[in-house]
Amino acid sequence: MYSEEIQYRRSPKAPFDRRAYAFLIDFIAVWIISSLVTNIFLEFMVFSLLWLILRVIIVDKNKGQSLGRWAMDLKITDARFNRLPLLVNLIKREGIIAILAFLTMIGLKVNFADFLLMVLFCTPLIADGVTALTDDEYNQAFHDRVSGTIIIQTKRGFSLDLRVKKWYKEARKTWENKRRKDR
Numbered sequence: 001m002y003s004e005e006i007q008y009r010r011s012p013k014a015p016f017d018r019r020a021y022a023f024l025i026d027f028i029a030v031w032i033i034s035s036l037v038t039n040i041f042l043e044f045m046v047f048s049l050l051w052l053i054l055r056v057i058i059v060d061k062n063k064g065q066s067l068g069r070w071a072m073d074l075k076i077t078d079a080r081f082n083r084l085p086l087l088v089n090l091i092k093r094e095g096i097i098a099i100l101a102f103l104t105m106i107g108l109k110v111n112f113a114d115f116l117l118m119v120l121f122c123t124p125l126i127a128d129g130v131t132a133l134t135d136d137e138y139n140q141a142f143h144d145r146v147s148g149t150i151i152i153q154t155k156r157g158f159s160l161d162l163r164v165k166k167w168y169k170e171a172r173k174t175w176e177n178k179r180r181k182d183r
Contacts, residue, residue, distance in 0.1 A: 011152040012035065013139050016132060018072045021161055023097075025068030026054055031105055044102060051098040056090045065157065073157035079138065079150045093147035100143075101127040125142055 034047040036094070055066050064075035064084050076093075078085040105122025132141035138150050 002101070009085060011077070014074045014151040014153050016129075016139065018074060018153075018161060019132065020129070020140075022066070022068035022074050024070040025071055025160075026066050026177055027068075027101055027105075030054060033089050035105075035109075040087070040106075047105070048098055048103050051094060051101070052091075055094045056087070059090060060087060061082070063156065065154075070157045071160040073159050074151050075153055075154045076149050077142075079140070085147065085149050089147045089149060093143050093149055096143040096146060097128070100128055149166070164173075 030050045033050055037043040037046050052160060059066050059069075059076060064077060064126045068072070069075055070072050076085060076090075077083060078089065091128070104125045104134075107118045110118045110121070128142045132139050135145075138144075140150055144150060
């Protein structure tokens with residue numbers, strides 16, 4: 001019988017850059033819609049509701065994948081049992097990250113006019129992400145540690161980053177071939 005740690009090690013860890021891209025996709029999707037609201041309180045309510053839908057309800061129904069995680073071939077699992085986390089743990093995890101993401105959104109809306117204020121609002125999210133870099137074994141950020149979750153790679157998704165790299169290489173090769181022909 002395998003221990004829980006051995007079961008986890010059979011799943012490949014998610015690279016930090018793929019996690020960041022997945023988060024960025026989800027963040028931008030929610031930000032675009034919630035920024036249409038002008039009142040900060042209503043904007044927080046819309047942001048929170050959309051975040052709950054995208055990062056909890058859809059994840060619960062879509063085998064651990066949000067839009068961003070699907071695009072990057074990642075999924076969220078319970079660290080101990082190697083399965084989809086309980087809804088309570090998902091809500092706890094995403095509640096923390098939603099607050100950090102909303103603060104970052106406010107900081108980015110400053111439009112770099114007050115750099116110090118922007119840094120102040122973005123620092124909690126950056127600090128949360130840095131904790132994932134410091135964990136060599138599980139790559140758990142602060143919100144993952146609190147909720148007992150991990151992000152792992154999966155074969156179920158779109159592989160957006162790999163496709164973009166492939167398209168870039170093809171475009172570069174085509175451009176170089178055209179440039180050689182024109183000489």
